[in-house]
Amino acid sequence: MEKITTFQEDSLQDFLDGKLEGPALQQLKHELASSPALQHRLEELRRLHQSLSKQSLQSPSSGFVAQVMKNLGQVSRSAYPSPRNGIMLLLGVMVATGMLVIMISAGVFDQIGGLISLEQLSPVKKYIQPSLPSLPINGKLIIQLLVGINLILAFIVLDRTVLRPFFQRRAGNQWT
Amino acid sequence: MISLQEENDLIDQILGGKQEAYARLVDNYKSYAYTIALKILNNRPEAEEAAQDGFIKAYQYLKSFNRKARFSTWLYRIIFNTAISYKRKNRVQMESIEHNDRGEESRESDLERSDKEVFIARAMEHLNEADRLAIQLYYIKEFSLDEVAEMMGQRVNTLKVRVHRARQRLADELTKILKEEALTL
Numbered sequence: 001m002e003k004i005t006t007f008q009e010d011s012l013q014d015f016l017d018g019k020l021e022g023p024a025l026q027q028l029k030h031e032l033a034s035s036p037a038l039q040h041r042l043e044e045l046r047r048l049h050q051s052l053s054k055q056s057l058q059s060p061s062s063g064f065v066a067q068v069m070k071n072l073g074q075v076s077r078s079a080y081p082s083p084r085n086g087i088m089l090l091l092g093v094m095v096a097t098g099m100l101v102i103m104i105s106a107g108v109f110d111q112i113g114g115l116i117s118l119e120q121l122s123p124v125k126k127y128i129q130p131s132l133p134s135l136p137i138n139g140k141l142i143i144q145l146l147v148g149i150n151l152i153l154a155f156i157v158l159d160r161t162v163l164r165p166f167f168q169r170r171a172g173n174q175w176t
Numbered sequence: 177m178i179s180l181q182e183e184n185d186l187i188d189q190i191l192g193g194k195q196e197a198y199a200r201l202v203d204n205y206k207s208y209a210y211t212i213a214l215k216i217l218n219n220r221p222e223a224e225e226a227a228q229d230g231f232i233k234a235y236q237y238l239k240s241f242n243r244k245a246r247f248s249t250w251l252y253r254i255i256f257n258t259a260i261s262y263k264r265k266n267r268v269q270m271e272s273i274e275h276n277d278r279g280e281e282s283r284e285s286d287l288e289r290s291d292k293e294v295f296i297a298r299a300m301e302h303l304n305e306a307d308r309l310a311i312q313l314y315y316i317k318e319f320s321l322d323e324v325a326e327m328m329g330q331r332v333n334t335l336k337v338r339v340h341r342a343r344q345r346l347a348d349e350l351t352k353i354l355k356e357e358a359l360t361l
Contacts, residue, residue, distance in 0.1 A: 052315040060210040
């Protein structure tokens with residue numbers, strides 16, 4: 001039986017995939033017409049090609065989408081602290097903020113203030129020779145700033161530990 | 177199937193925080209994802225788990241999805257890599273179990289399949305893993321060489337060679353098997 005070359009084998013496969021055209025296609029047709037071995041090989045490959053093409057898509061179980069959405073909810077939830085820890089943290093932040101506000105309104109920080117002379121700082125004095133200015137310090141303003149930061153922190157904790165998990169759980173329940 | 181425009185809208189919604197919109201994408205691609213995982217793992221429960229895991233990863237990395245590429249190709253690559261890592265992870269554990277159970281499982285499934293499918297499955301056993309995967313993924317409905325190459329992280333030409341070589345070997349093995357079957361009749 002005559003031997004089929006690698007080039008002919010590739011041409012047969014390209015032909016089956018519909019990728020052979022122009023002179024290459026004409027050449028193969030010409031060779032096919034005169035070669036029973038090539039015709040036989042084409043038939044073998046065609047049978048295989050048809051059988052493989054018939055393979056259908058497989059379907060997963062009916063609860064596949066619901067399971068993915070449920071797992072997604074769990075993954076999202078585990079990315080944040082538990083609601084219990086979150087609420088404790090939130091309470092801590094709120095208590096600290098509340099205490100600071102009470103202390104501010106009681107005037108505890110009113111006496112803290114004055115000027116910080118940079119020249120008196122020994123490490124600075126050692127390296128910098130020219131005279132440095134003094135910085136004004138307002139204790140009340142610093143504490144008010146801390147209160148503001150605490151409130152922002154409290155909002156972030158509330159969002160991450162209570163609000164987002166709550167809404168995500170609600171959305172996830174639609175798929176379970 | 178959902179349109180490209182619809183798909184982009186869904187991605188926008190998901191990135192905007194509407195998690196439930198992801199269910200539509202999952203529903204649209206679940207069969208493709210599951211089939212890819214099944215071709216790699218050859219085990220239904222494991223394939224389902226890997227496909228689900230792949231969808232979770234895709235959700236987590238959705239922000240990094242470059243819209244110039246097709247979402248499906250990007251997703252299939254994640255599913256492919258997840259299934260491959262499942263296969264690697266479980267290979268050692270499964271080897272001994274597979275050895276005992278596979279015979280029974282394949283005998284059972286052989287009964288459900290047509291002769292042609294059984295012969296092809298037997299011929300597939302003679303291919304190396306990369307060639308087997310290449311040809312199986314190529315023949316999953318509507319996949320082009322480009323898509324499979326992208327999924328497997330290979331060059332199109334390399335993949336084409338793999339598919340040709342696998343088909344050649346399969347045709348040879350199939351001929352041999354059919355001859356043996358004819359002799360036993």
